[in-house]
Amino acid sequence: MKKYMELPADYAVLSDDEMTYTTGGSAVGGVVTIVGVAVLASSYVWGISQARDWLSVDSNRRGNPLTVMGRAMDAISDDMSKSPSNFLRDVVSTGTVVALAPLSALLLIL
Structure with missing residues (x-):
């Protein structure tokens, strides 16, 4: 039985310190995501209200x-x-309303 691992030729071994940079994510990224979701949600609500x-x-x-x-x-x-x-x-707002077309149609009919 072989007790070694074969890795691709271009494989680079990372130390524990280098792994910090590969995990990604930061507090700023989380805030940007939350703000983006809030903007899209408010655009969707505004678009539905305007369509109605x-x-x-x-x-x-x-x-x-x-x-x-x-x-x-x-x-x-x-x-x-x-x-x-x-x-x-x-x-x-048009993009979000169209992207969520089944929900949008339901909200516009009711």
Whole structure:
């Protein structure tokens, strides 16, 4: 029986001190993650509330689903063109609403 390990040719042995740098993560990374999740969650809530407000207008709901989606895209585009901050806010909120489409549809129907 062989009592040795075969390692790849480019394998580099790390000491205990060097392992500190390979574990990753820091307090700053955790804070950034929490802030990012909070921003995405608030963007999602804002996007759903805006979609519900837009759909509450009877004329916006008329027509087939593709017509309604076209009108919605026009409304989002008009809002995005107002300022760079509106553009960024609308991109993030639209992305989160679309990414969570099944939940979004459920929240918009109820």
